[in-house]
Amino acid sequence: MEYYFIAHAKNKNSYEIAKFSEYKEPDSVWTLRDEKRIVCDCPGAWRRRTCRHMKLFNFWKKNLDSQIGMALWFDGDDIEYKRMFDFKQVNTLLEAV
Ligand SMILES: [Zn+2]
Secondary structure, three states, rough: OEEEHHHHHHOOOEEEEEOOOOOOOOOOEEEEEEEEOOOEEOOHHHHHOOOHHHHHHHHHHOOOOOOOOOEEEEOEEEEEEOOOOOOOHHHHHOOOO
């Protein structure tokens, strides 16, 4: 199963979204900027101006109040989530990248 974590990045209004599958290390990490509109630096977002990360980010912000430590994943077109880690564990994971 693939799931995603979102955490605050060092820069203001920036967030990191990490995708995990079966390994402890993330498969990929992208940066989202939340300014006038949300911008993701993944290749998919370049061409289509939207991507899975932006969808997850919007869901996280609106429905989960930007809580750290939530694992999110897609179930078809729906987004599911559950709490998995505490704040420190997620930051440690992201810093290890
Ligand atoms: Zn993206």
